[in-house]
Amino acid sequence: MRSLIDILDFSVDELQELIDTANDIIAHPESYSERCRGRKLATLFFEPSTRTRLSFEAAMYELGGNVIGFAEAKSSSAAKGESVADTARVISCYADIIAMRHPKEGAPLVAAMNASIPVINAGDGGHNHPTQTLADLLTIYREKGRLDHLTVGFCGDLKFGRTVHSLINALSRYEGIKVVLISPEELKLPSYVKKDVLAANNIPYVQTTDLESVMPELDILYMTRVQRERFFNEEDYLRLKDSYILTPERLWNAKEDLSILHPLPRVNEISVAIDDDPRACYFKQVLYGKYMRMALILKLLKEAGRI
């Protein structure tokens, strides 16, 4: 059974297929409005995430399908001690496809190993968040017209930021990608990502704590939030949360066609004064995320023979 647990589960050609489908949905939404009639998506969210959950639900509704599920662990059987494996087996009897978010890393993989329907990883702790990466890829593609030959800056929490790890993984398979890593010392990209992904794929990268000095090089600036829930120690969170705040003044030396992305939600790392700047793409990114989730649901249901 085909699932999406890690962005690398899909080939570059398959990612392009999803992008093409999403673009077609954007152009002709009416021809997709009944594609999932009678099919059910189960959103199993063991950790709250309103935005991702609603994106999945909106995606399924716009395909003409239905949605069942829960929004937090305490309203699920996990509160009674049920294992992820058993939950996946049970939900397979009710739904056609699962979108799962879980605070523990690897939980969606366990679900996929036990479910008889496709499983989509909607975020597992600090590990992977492949559908956010799908949103990021479509945004970059629509803004730049390509996914290769780009200089991509990642700024903020690069240590715990799973969206950063997933996007770096995805971009590592395209030609001519250069990566710029901007973070405080304590939140640097883990060495295994640098070694196993960047170095292993001969992706040139630089690390810096100074956003201003690298700004002119960037085609894409991917901002991230310092996430309170990833810290064991509140003091560390408070010390690091305001490390990088993007303001209009800080864009003085940026390219005219820079694209600013953010997986959202933001706290204060992008000033609201930037929202009206044509380079701000983070709200378009949310919209594109829904279209990519629609494309993904269609692909997985089709491969499972359910549509």
Added chain:
Amino acid sequence: MNIDSIQNGIVIDHITAGQGMRLYDLLGLEKLDCSVAIIKNVVSGKMGKKDIIKIDSGIHVNFDVIGYVDPGATVNIIRDGKLVEKRTIDMPETLTNVIFCKNPRCITSTEQELKHVVKLTDRKNKVYRCLYCETKAN
């Protein structure tokens, strides 16, 4: 030093010097009540120094553990005092319930019945990672 030859059992040879005790632990050899010898820092023409483990029993040994700890080690099967089989052990693609993930954020930390599986992700550098959370295992 004199270690008796074994009649029926296993000799794990060409172990990288210093890895003998780790292999002894991971193979669970402390649970055996037969004779087990760990010979450390044996002079070797090819390796300079090596460790050897001799097990005086025809027990089943998990070859994957040997391949995980020290690929290139050789296993000699002895029957009636004679060498009947000699094999070099390669790295296994996966290893189950031998290495336990220590990442507190991993699903294995809360779901006790899950098998702990590590998979080979980088053969050149002998890197294994947890199947679930991808934390480096070695």
